[in-house]
Amino acid sequence: MKKPYNDYNSYLKRTHGTKVYKIGLDAGFSCPNRDGTVGLDGCIYCNDRGSRSSYTDPVKSIAEQLSSRIDYLKNNFGAEKFIAYFQAFTNTHAPVRKLKSIYDNVLPFDDIVGISIGTRPDCVDDEKMDLIGSNIFIQGPL
Template identity: 55%
Template sequence: MFNNTDKRYNQFSAFLKNKFNAKVYKITLDAGFSCPNRDGTISTGGCIFCDGSGSFSQAHSNKLSVENQILTGIDTLSKRFKAEKFMAYFQAYTNTYKPVDELERIYQSALCHKDVVGISIGTRPDCVDDEKLKLIGNISKDYYTWIEYGLQTIHNKTLKKINRGEDFETFLRAYEKTKKEGINVCAHVILGLWETHDEMMATAQKLAELKVDGVKIHMLCALENTKLAKMYEAGEVDFMSEEEYIQTVCDFLEYLPKETTIHRLAGNGLKKELIAPRWIGKKLDCLNKIDKELLRRNSFQSAKFGL
């Protein structure tokens, strides 16, 4: 139904394959950034689910230069998955949290190989400004360019609860400026933040109204050494069941326009630091169940777009 696959949603990997007529893989990078929500600039302790790795899930560390991470990534991904083209993905921490001249040097160093066709920069909406967006906008003239903003939810009361240190209005301002520079935007969303079903669907509807280019959906989970883990162990919070998550994800997808690419719907495999919920460790299982549920409903991404 999408990108000549049997997927009932616009899966980003299939979208990329069609766009570049090649297998395109992201190389995740840690360029040694920090985060203003962890270093005390905005608040203390960071987001309640942050385990101090800044959402970075790969084995290599910032001890390797960005160029070396790219070259190692190309070597590994082309051998393991026959990847042909690559996107440099600045994933760890807040990847615009440095002066603009340093950012330019860091981003350019990731574009060191002819097979790198794009760049994706994960950051917080409160960590971009006109100058930084102009720099990234210039890169977008030659490379397929994305900024991934950690939005999580449109509801400020929830953002406060998770100690995000910013509000939805900040996202909206960053979003508009980013689009003006011609940069693609992916919004990261977390489901299971103790919101009602209607509240979660309001986030989907708002993203649909904005016609955001991409969405990454995560299930809230508690990792070791996080505030959230302590809250869970103290019996203060609980998590969605897998069945609830699958239903909610399918409902969410139904509201998004068909053009919005879906960058992620499930976790990244079982981490040894995972405390709860344990089911998110089975990524493939979860994705298969989402496919099955959309099929059972005879539904698809955009089925409720505009409703």
């Protein structure tokens, strides 16, 4: 039955010709509700891993996290395309230059068709929006 709305999963499948799998990442961020910027205790619904997926391992580099999860999804589900999901904690809670160096880790992976960034409104300013919105992180150094 045709859905009465344009869901994102179907949109990605139409656009890329296959189901697109999201890969959660822990890039080592903290969050203003935990590091003292705003508070120390965190939100009541957030766990001490910043609500990251159980398979993520912050001891591994971002490239290692991506490689191991891509291998797992390819081998077990026949996955072909992926979205890198910066998931744990607040993923814009750093200077823009550092954000660029973190997000750029995705670029060598040809099968990754997009990135998703978990954050909060008070951690996104115009400079960070420019980085994300204009894709300057794939157009060379700042």
